[in-house]
Amino acid sequence: MSLPDRRSFLKAALGGAAGLSLPWLRAPAVAAAEHATPLAATPLGENLTQVSGLGGNVVVLAGPESLLLVDGGLAERCGDLLGFLGKTYPGRRVQHLFNTHWHWEHTGANERLARQGARIIAHENTKLWLGADVYIDWQDRSYLPRPREAWPTETFYDSGKLSFGNEEVVYGYLPRAHTDGDIYVLFPRANVLIAGCVLSVGSYPILDYTTGGWIGGMVDAARTLLKLCNSETRIVPGVGPVQTHADLQAEHDMLASMKDRLISLMKKGYGIDDWVAEPPTREFDAKWGDPKQFLVNAYHGLWGHVRELGGIV
16 A cells, blocks of 8 residues: 555544644644643652643752753743742752653743753754754644754763752653653652653553654653653653553553554555544543544554564565
8 A cells, every 4th residue: 555645645534633632733722721721730759849731741850959840841831830930949940951852842941941041951853853844744734943042952862860959860762752852751769750742641642753753662662661660650741640650551551552453454454544444442442532643643653664564565
C-alpha cells in the first residue's frame, strides 16, 4: 500500500479532530478557557511542588535562595507562573529550567526566564526544534523559530545530574518517543519522577512522528521509566494529575501490545483506512478514549521505521 499525500490524507482521516481534547488542537474558545484556568499547587515532598493549570505541568524545587523548574507551561500563562512563584517563594529567582521536550505548552516560559538569568537545560534535539521552522503535518500547522533567547543554554545527549539544595537531580534522554528530544527528570530523595508527555493521562499518547516520535520509542521509554521508579514513586505526566507506577505500567503494556498488533496488521496488508474503520484498540478505548489520532500517528511513525521492522514492504 502506498502512502497517500499526507496533507490530504490527514484532513480526511482526522475529520473532526479540531474538536478533540488534544494539547495543540484548540479552538479559540477552548484556548481562552484554558488561559483562564486557575492554578493549582500539589505538594510532592519537601520543597517540591507540582503546579497545574498552565497548559502543561510545571514542577518547582525550592532551594534556600533560588528555584529549579521542570517545564514552564504556555507563554500566555507565563505571567501567572511568575506571579505564583513570586508570591509563594518571595525573593527567590529561577536558577535552572528543564525542558522535557520542545512543544510550546512546556517551553513557553523560556524567553522570560532566560532574561532573568535562568539556565535552560534540555536535550540537544529540543534546542534544534525550538530554533527551526517546523511544519507539523498531522496538525497542518507551522511553528516559526523561537527567539534565540528561548533556546536551551545547556544541552546534553545522554544523561546528567546536578545538586540543588538538599536534592540530587538526575536526568536522562528517552530516544525517539513522544518526540526525538524527550527527557525525564528524577528527584531520588523525594522519589518523584517527571515523565513529561511520554506518560499520558486520560487519552492515548501523542506520537509526534514529524519530530521523531514513534510507538516503538514510546515502548522503550516507558520501560526505561519503569526501571527508575517503584510502587511509592509519584510520577508527574506532561499534563494531568500525579500518576503511579501502576499507571505507567498500564501505558507500557498498552503500547507494547499495540506496537506488536499494528506491525502484524501492516505485514498482512492492512492500512490506516482499515484501522480507522475498525479500530484495533477496542479493549483499550474505555481507558484511553478516541484512538483515531493515536492510530494515524502510529501508522506514519511505523512507516518511518519500516526497514528495521521488516516484512512490510
